Amino acid sequence: MTQRSVVIIKTALWAACLAPFALLVMQAFGYAGGLGVNPVEQILNVCGKTGLNLLMLTLCITPIRRSTGINKLVVFRRLLGLFAFFYLSTHFLTYALLDLGLIFTPGTAWSTLLVDITERPYITVGFTALVLLIPLAVTSTRGMQRRLGRNWAKLHRLVYVIAVLGIVHYYWQVKSDLDFAEPLLYAFLLTVLLGVRLQHYLVHAKPAVPAPYPRVEPPKAKEKTTH
Amino acid sequence: MRKRFDIGIKPSEITPESAFLNRRVFLSAAVAAGLVPSIMSCEAATIPANGELTDVKKWPGSATEKANTFEEIASYNNYYEFGTGKGDPAENAHTLKTSPWSVQVSGAAAKTGTFTLEDILQPHALEERIYRLRCVEAWSMVIPWVGFPLADLVKRFEPTSQAKYVQFLTLNDRTQMPGVRYPVLEWPYREGLTIAEAMNPLAFVAVGLYGKVLPNQNGAPIRVVLPWKYGFKSAKSIVRIHFTDTQPQTSWNMAAPNEYGFYSNVNPEVDHPRWSQATERRLGGGGLRSLARIPTQMFNGYGEQVASLYTGLDLAKNY
Numbered sequence: 305m306t307q308r309s310v311v312i313i314k315t316a317l318w319a320a321c322l323a324p325f326a327l328l329v330m331q332a333f334g335y336a337g338g339l340g341v342n343p344v345e346q347i348l349n350v351c352g353k354t355g356l357n358l359l360m361l362t363l364c365i366t367p368i369r370r371s372t373g374i375n376k377l378v379v380f381r382r383l384l385g386l387f388a389f390f391y392l393s394t395h396f397l398t399y400a401l402l403d404l405g406l407i408f409t410p411g412t413a414w415s416t417l418l419v420d421i422t423e424r425p426y427i428t429v430g431f432t433a434l435v436l437l438i439p440l441a442v443t444s445t446r447g448m449q450r451r452l453g454r455n456w457a458k459l460h461r462l463v464y465v466i467a468v469l470g471i472v473h474y475y476w477q478v479k480s481d482l483d484f485a486e487p488l489l490y491a492f493l494l495t496v497l498l499g500v501r502l503q504h505y506l507v508h509a510k511p512a513v514p515a516p517y518p519r520v521e522p523p524k525a526k527e528k529t530t531h
Numbered sequence: 532m533r534k535r536f537d538i539g540i541k542p543s544e545i546t547p548e549s550a551f552l553n554r555r556v557f558l559s560a561a562v563a564a565g566l567v568p569s570i571m572s573c574e575a576a577t578i579p580a581n582g583e584l585t586d587v588k589k590w591p592g593s594a595t596e597k598a599n600t601f602e603e604i605a606s607y608n609n610y611y612e613f614g615t616g617k618g619d620p621a622e623n624a625h626t627l628k629t630s631p632w633s634v635q636v637s638g639a640a641a642k643t644g645t646f647t648l649e650d651i652l653q654p655h656a657l658e659e660r661i662y663r664l665r666c667v668e669a670w671s672m673v674i675p676w677v678g679f680p681l682a683d684l685v686k687r688f689e690p691t692s693q694a695k696y697v698q699f700l701t702l703n704d705r706t707q708m709p710g711v712r713y714p715v716l717e718w719p720y721r722e723g724l725t726i727a728e729a730m731n732p733l734a735f736v737a738v739g740l741y742g743k744v745l746p747n748q749n750g751a752p753i754r755v756v757l758p759w760k761y762g763f764k765s766a767k768s769i770v771r772i773h774f775t776d777t778q779p780q781t782s783w784n785m786a787a788p789n790e791y792g793f794y795s796n797v798n799p800e801v802d803h804p805r806w807s808q809a810t811e812r813r814l815g816g817g818g819l820r821s822l823a824r825i826p827t828q829m830f831n832g833y834g835e836q837v838a839s840l841y842t843g844l845d846l847a848k849n850y
Contacts, residue, residue, distance in 0.1 A: 340607070341603045342670060344812060344822050402822045403812070404823070424805065483615050
């Protein structure tokens with residue numbers, strides 16, 4: 305992949321990642337059909353889903369890189385990840401500032417926010433996911449990558465947890481057994497993406513210490529565990 | 532587990548459209564000829580061909596908040612028989628055939644049987660009532676319905692002392708309702724009230740919206756409106772009214788009994804297991820500030836009229 309094509313693809317990705325936000329801004333000013341009857345819900349849905357989609361895309365990079373051998377693909381991951389962070393932050397800020405009214409009535413909205421985060425499981429997991437994304441966004445620069453060395457990769461494995469929490473957050477607010485199709489689709493996609501990694505790990509992992517031989521001793525039937 | 536409900540209307544029982552139209556021609560001819568005093572025919576509710584409801588009185592108890600626009604009310608709502616998205620009913624409900632329409636009345640009442648929509652509406656004078664509507668999903672609207680008190684309709688069927696509850700069933704027809712192909716809820720959609728709730732003066736039968744015949748997506752041709760309860764209690768496109776001595780099944784309760792109870796009164800103090808009911812998004816305001824949630828009122832602000840129905844009832848348990 306030439307430097308020129310990297311620049312072209314990055315430009316295209318920027319445009320594609322900004323498009324949903326640009327559309328929301330236009331709609332907020334009454335263009336492109338407006339935000340509809342429930343504007344807050346519309347902004348929350350678009351930002352939440354776009355954020356989740358981008359998170360899924362960042363998780364696609366490694367499997368595609370491995371199977372195609374195009375290692376250069378990794379240069380697009382930060383862009384996608386930071387846009388995911390942008391959309392998910394906007395999702396949270398819309399809920400806190402507009403929906404709860406933190407910018408209008410800070411006092412009451414603040415206490416509602418605390419109650420929501422601590423007592424509504426779907427908000428607790430969603431908020432946790434966003435908080436966990438912050439260190440990843442902060443350490444996404446090349447400088448931080450260098451400074452953290454091998455720990456960088458370890459830290460960024462948090463994205464697996466974040467993706468799971470994000471999908472649980474989505475799943476838990478569906479009204480009943482009915483609209484589960486979409487969150488389940490995300491769950492399926494994530495299972496595939498994590499499964500591919502697990503398979504790669506099992507095939508390629510060469511542990512520093514010799515792996516124990518397959519245990520052949522049969523399980524002791526009546527052994528009691530004391531802890 | 533899933534029970535098939537027999538609506539019990541034979542095709543032969545439904546008034547053919549031609550007969551129904553003939554009747555209308557006959558009636559207008561009779562009016563023209565002076566056989567029927569025209570004032571009387573106007574007083575009684577009929578289904579006008581042009582969709583404009585006439586002689587609608589204003590109800591003095593209407594909500595004073597700014598009503599949502601017709602466009603808002605008719606383009607954003609839940610009607611799962613036409614899809615689970617908020618825009619699906621507006622998009623898909625054009626396939627609903629509201630004429631001819633009949634309602635089967637059954638169970639513990641003296642006057643049971645199948646009634647045409649015209650029979651149902653005939654004696655009732657129409658009034659416009661602007662009610663707040665609070666959805667269990669924590670959004671709300673202010674809606675000018677046209678119709679008449681449910682109590683007036685219930686009395687006509689002369690429910691017996693066995694009639695402790697009344698159940699409403701919505702049409703369940705795959706050919707007209709794309710959503711019922713999916714087992715998202717127990718079809719037909721069913722809802723119910725205690726007889727005392729049904730007789731409360733606030734309980735309303737709606738046939739119109741903004742002075743016009745109800746749009747299909749809002750539950751045409753006939754629905755109930757219970758403004759102190761979450762919106763899903765107000766059954767749409769009703770084809771059967773059943774009086775019974777046992778608490779009737781309700782579709783949402785069957786789907787998630789821990790989340791949706793039989794009463795489902797609007798109550799800011801009893802949260803949905805997953806989200807708060809303390810506040811609501813009042814849709815349709817102008818400006819940024821209108822986007823912020825507002826406090827939800829007990830019984831949706833209708834406590835004065837309905838709180839006495841629930842004296843001694845633990846509303847946290849009977850959600």
